[in-house]
Amino acid sequence: MLILIFIYGLVIGSFLNVCIYRIPREESIAFPSSRCPSCGTRISWYDNIPLVSYLFLLGRCRSCKSRIRIQYPLVEVINGLSYLILYSYFGFSLDFIFYALIFSVLIVISFIDINEMLIPDILVFIVLFLGILHKLLNYLTYDISPGFLNSFGGLLIAGGLFFTIYLLSRGGMGDGDITLMAALGFILGTRLVFLSILLSFIIGAFVSIFLLLTRLKTRKDPIPFGPFIVIAFMITVLWGEDILYLYWSLIYS
Numbered sequence: 001m002l003i004l005i006f007i008y009g010l011v012i013g014s015f016l017n018v019c020i021y022r023i024p025r026e027e028s029i030a031f032p033s034s035r036c037p038s039c040g041t042r043i044s045w046y047d048n049i050p051l052v053s054y055l056f057l058l059g060r061c062r063s064c065k066s067r068i069r070i071q072y073p074l075v076e077v078i079n080g081l082s083y084l085i086l087y088s089y090f091g092f093s094l095d096f097i098f099y100a101l102i103f104s105v106l107i108v109i110s111f112i113d114i115n116e117m118l119i120p121d122i123l124v125f126i127v128l129f130l131g132i133l134h135k136l137l138n139y140l141t142y143d144i145s146p147g148f149l150n151s152f153g154g155l156l157i158a159g160g161l162f163f164t165i166y167l168l169s170r171g172g173m174g175d176g177d178i179t180l181m182a183a184l185g186f187i188l189g190t191r192l193v194f195l196s197i198l199l200s201f202i203i204g205a206f207v208s209i210f211l212l213l214t215r216l217k218t219r220k221d222p223i224p225f226g227p228f229i230v231i232a233f234m235i236t237v238l239w240g241e242d243i244l245y246l247y248w249s250l251i252y253s
Helices: 002-025 052-056 071-090 094-116 121-142 148-168 175-213 226-252
Strands: none
Touching: 002 071, 002 094, 052 071, 071 094, 071 226, 094 121, 094 175, 094 226, 121 148, 121 175, 148 175, 175 226
């Protein structure tokens, strides 16, 4: 089952690469079929097998021999591994399906933000829609209270804090970061949203310092914050309660 989950994640990851490339360009994610971005040659099915084709072709286009971006197998592997982790945590359940979808959308958001310094509104809307749908299905299937008051509290806290930072930084933080954090705040609720926000800034600080020290970025270069929000959210979903328990245990020990 774990192998099947991983393979499924790889296959979905291949589709995510299409979304990452086409959504910022406002192109259809369904048509036409995949083509080499360098020479425009249509990619045959046997050259489009997730991860395997990249390794077999040694990371180059069969037609023009141009190098294929490492992003393509990386996205596939990240998505496959995230599905494995979610399956190990939730089992095959409604929560697994929901968070697998959410994580995949967030992977697309992260790489678009890295490549284009942009977080498309449509993807944030999908995240929010999936969050609402998940709560409704949990209520209808398992009679679990949707807790919309708590969810909207998380949305307002996250969105309000990031909007305040946006104003104080005079645009130093993008408006896409505000809407993304608000949508994720809706999913997390008031209890976990503060942890996710804190983790996003901690991760962002460490990564930014590393990029500056290694001279991969300069102080004048913009650094997308979306990926830090996404990583913090993923950590909070999987281990947020454990982190809070450890924190309070240390405080009151």
